[in-house]
Every structure is written in C-alpha cells, then in structure tokens.
C-alpha cells in the first residue's frame with residue numbers, strides 16, 4: 001500500500017493525502033495553501049484525482065477543504081464523506097455521505113467491499129474528526145487537527161489503537177506549552193479580566209476557538225456582545241449535544257448575550273465604552289482583523305483602556321500581528337492542535353508501527369526511529 005503526501009508536511013496549508021490500495025484509492029482532505037499563491041493546491045496528477053474513489057474530509061477549515069472545488073475541476077468523480085457540520089460549513093457545497101449516517105464514533109463500518117473505517121471526534125472544532133482506515137490488511141490513522149483538552153469540543157481520545165502508519169497533528173511543533181499549560185494561563189487571565197470594568201475584544205476565526213472564549217466568558221457571567229454568525233454557531237449547530245462538551249452547554253446562557261447593534265447603542269451611552277460598570281467581552285469572527293469596522297472597534301477598545309485579545313495564529317503582515325508587535329494586543333493562546341510532545345504522548349498511548357508528524361512547517365527532531373520525516377511530494381510504502 002502507498003501513501004502519497006500531496007500537501008501539508010513541512011509546510012502549512014493544503015493538507016492532502018492520497019492512499020493507494022490494490023483495488024481502492026482514496027483521498028483524505030483537500031486543503032488550500034493561502035500563504036503561497038504559487039502552489040496553493042495539492043500536488044496530485046489528474047490521473048490520481050480521477051482514480052480516487054473517495055474523499056474523506058476531517059473538518060471544514062480551508063486548509064483541509066479549500067481545494068475541493070479544484071479537485072472537481074480536475075475530474076474528481078468519487079464520493080465525498082464527512083461529518084454533517086463539515087458539509088454545512090465548508091466553502092463549496094458538495095454532495096456526499098455523512099459520517100453520522102454510517103456509524104457512531106469508535107465503531108468500525110464498511111465503506112465498500114475493500115475499505116473499512118472507524119471515525120471519532122477530534123476536539124478541534126464542531127464536526128472535526130479522526131479516521132482509522134483498514135485496507136489490504138493494513139491500517140492507517142489520520143488524526144486530523146486534534147486536541148484532547150478543548151473546553152468546548154468533545155474528543156473521542158485515540159487510545160490503544162494499532163496502526164501500521166499514523167499521521168499525527170503536530171502543528172505546534174517545538175512550542176513548549178501543552179494545551180493544559182495554555183488553558184491554565186487563559187483561565188488565570190480571564191479571572192483577572194472579570195475584576196475590571198473594561199471592554200475585551202476577541203477576534204476569533206469562524207468555527208474554532210470562539211466557542212472556547214464564549215465558555216470562559218459565560219462561566220464568569222461576563223456580558224457578551226457578538227456577531228450573529230457566532231450566535232448561530234452556538235445555538236443552531238446541528239447536533240450540538242453531540243459535538244459540544246456538556247460543561248460548555250451548561251455554562252452557555254449564564255451570560256447576557258447581545259448583538260453588535262446593541263454594542264453600538266452601548267458605545268453611545270458609555271462614551272465609547274469608557275465608562276462601563278462591568279467588563280464586557282466582544283467577539284468578532286475576523287481573527288486577522290481584516291474588516292474596517294473591526295479595526296475601528298479595536299481603536300475604541302484600546303481608547304477605553306480595554307484589551308484586544310488574540311488567541312491563535314496571526315498571519316504574516318496581518319493587522320492582528322501588527323497590533324501584537326506594537327503592544328496593543330495581548331496573546332492568550334487557546335490550543336487547538338498538538339505540539340511535538342503531545343504527539344509523542346499520543347504515540348505512546350497507542351501502537352503505531354510508524355508515525356508521521358503533520359501540519360508543521362519545521363522539521364522536527366524526534367529521537368525515535370519509527371517517526372518518519374516526510375515532505376510534500378514524498379511517497380511512503382507500508
């Protein structure tokens with residue numbers, strides 16, 4: 001059996017893997033690499049694309065689904081398989097089969113006469129999953145973007161699984177903090193926030209860390225102002241009990257929730273948020289602060305003595321990164337991936353014959369010889 005790394009190893013973006021078996025070939029993810037416009041799409045030939053019987057998607061983010069339309073343009077005619085929220089939230093609407101209609105987490109199911117599959121929730125966002133495939137007497141695991149310690153999202157922890165090859169999220173590479181460390185810092189910062197009477201602006205991506213921020217604000221009963229898109233993500237998600245942790249669902253609703261129009265009224269009443277009686281949390285779905293209205297809001301928050309709080313990756317040359325380097329924003333990280341230590345721990349809790357760290361730009365220096373360093377374009381036989 002062969003695995004072609006079509007994207008996502010020793011680079012960031014365009015996650016895409018091509019598995020070739022004796023009878024069946026399939027793809028896992030088809031992402032786009034935004035930061036490199038010369039090579040945005042996975043490295044696949046038309047023949048490979050047209051040979052793929054399936055495209056399994058791990059979650060809706062564009063570094064995993066942004067090239068789906070491009071695949072169709074290249075002649076893809078296989079079946080797309082993904083969770084219902086991934087189908088609902090990926091940029092290009094495509095037909096396909098939902099995982100929820102095939103099996104439940106942890107239970108093996110038959111995709112066709114040759115290919116069997118088990119899936120589980122990966123704790124990264126609503127609808128994010130990992131996959132274990134069985135084909136031609138071999139097993140291959142894809143963790144997808146994976147984090148066991150999210151405060152918002154459920155994760156079916158990968159334990160005691162055996163796989164010939166495991167592709168494991170290691171996006172945070174050599175960063176030293178674990179999810180637990182970041183979580184503790186984040187909660188400590190939130191505990192300090194609650195004692196102030198300042199506005200805190202959280203620019204968050206769509207479908208990701210925003211719900212973790214909401215949970216932390218809700219647990220402390222801090223009034224929240226947020227865009228309709230985030231409100232609907234919380235309240236109108238299909239099967240929210242299935243994807244969201246009970247603790248999150250329990251705390252949501254402790255805070256008063258207001259719209260952005262109401263924030264406008266509050267700004268008029270309080271001299272641009274300068275005379276608040278309580279702290280408030282403002283959430284906008286614009287993690288890099290691209291939209292002018294959010295840049296204006298940033299200025300108002302800073303003027304009122306509040307903080308812009310970034311919780312994840314800032315793109316090079318983005319407004320968010322500028323703010324941070326000027327000292328006008330703070331970074332309270334929320335972990336949605338794993339670092340190298342966490343990936344190694346996952347390996348030790350399972351039986352992987354070989355492991356491939358993925359999603360990291362840098363070459364990582366693992367001592368264990370069954371951890372393979374591969375890059376986009378490489379072919380792995382197993």
Ligand SMILES: [Zn+2]
Pocket residue numbers: 059061124145
């Ligand atoms: Zn992701």
Ligand SMILES: [Zn+2]
Pocket residue numbers: 015061063064145359
């Ligand atoms: Zn990703």
